[in-house]
Amino acid sequence: MTLDQRLLIALTRQEPERCFLERRLCERSKLSCRFAASPNDYLVEQQFHNPKERESIVKTKHENIGLPKIVERAEWLKARQELLVKEKQLTHALDALAAERRRLPMVRFSKDYVFEGPTGKASLLDLFDERRQLVVYHFMWLGAPKYCPGCSSFVDNIGHLAHLHARDTSLVLVSDGPLAEIAPYKKRMGWTVPWFSAQGSDFNSACGVIGGSFGLSIFLHAGDSVFQTYFTTARGVDRLRFDFNLLDLTPLGRQETWEDSPDGWPQTAPYQWWRLHDEYEGDSGPNHS
Numbered sequence: 001m002t003l004d005q006r007l008l009i010a011l012t013r014q015e016p017e018r019c020f021l022e023r024r025l026c027e028r029s030k031l032s033c034r035f036a037a038s039p040n041d042y043l044v045e046q047q048f049h050n051p052k053e054r055e056s057i058v059k060t061k062h063e064n065i066g067l068p069k070i071v072e073r074a075e076w077l078k079a080r081q082e083l084l085v086k087e088k089q090l091t092h093a094l095d096a097l098a099a100e101r102r103r104l105p106m107v108r109f110s111k112d113y114v115f116e117g118p119t120g121k122a123s124l125l126d127l128f129d130e131r132r133q134l135v136v137y138h139f140m141w142l143g144a145p146k147y148c149p150g151c152s153s154f155v156d157n158i159g160h161l162a163h164l165h166a167r168d169t170s171l172v173l174v175s176d177g178p179l180a181e182i183a184p185y186k187k188r189m190g191w192t193v194p195w196f197s198a199q200g201s202d203f204n205s206a207c208g209v210i211g212g213s214f215g216l217s218i219f220l221h222a223g224d225s226v227f228q229t230y231f232t233t234a235r236g237v238d239r240l241r242f243d244f245n246l247l248d249l250t251p252l253g254r255q256e257t258w259e260d261s262p263d264g265w266p267q268t269a270p271y272q273w274w275r276l277h278d279e280y281e282g283d284s285g286p287n288h289s
Helices: 003-010 020-029 073-101 149-156 179-189 203-207 242-247
Strands: 031-035 042-046 057-059 114-117 120-123 133-138 169-175 195-197 215-222 225-232
Touching (some): 133 149, 133 203, 203 215
């Protein structure tokens, strides 16, 4: 091992963007630094042309952290194509499941629920905002100043509503909390999704929410009649999150203990790493890198 490589290993606790010497050593030693379990834990990988040397991985701090097997591109393409076959099978299965979901029966919601929104009182039909379909996310309300990080991160993942509106579908949040507490939190988070209070009613439980938890309902209206067509919670909501779907594509995954990952992969207990988006250390905004 060269002096440069030994120095690099000693410096891996430093952040590369703040360490000019480390960047120079990376260039001179043809080494690359990649994030491991946390922003301060790096894997240092030697990149040589000899396959045996290329597989020589120097680990710092966490000696048991694993890496995917390093292969030539032809072998990688073969493995990728084999996985693609399974991915396409799953896609077709999900298409078939969606077709079955569209054929579910529906149940009439005849109770006159009254919600409180930013412009005053609203009925369930008002929540449709003159569109045919309505998606309701039942945001679990813990009571200010406590806020559910799971529900909050779900809302963080909601994109521009114009795309739903183009398909005659509205989306709103509904919580059991008072609007006086909901409004300032919504402003703090920078959200624009319509959010209504159902405080004092049994709306959430009537939809299927258990014990003041969370869930997602789908409604359809025909004239003045409103029908619930679908409800899901737990992993059914989890799978809709864009960030989780992206993490599921990565080698390290969500890095939670329930995942089936190779030995040595970094993992923490579920939920414990979740924060409100303005509470992650060192993250100054939605586009921070």
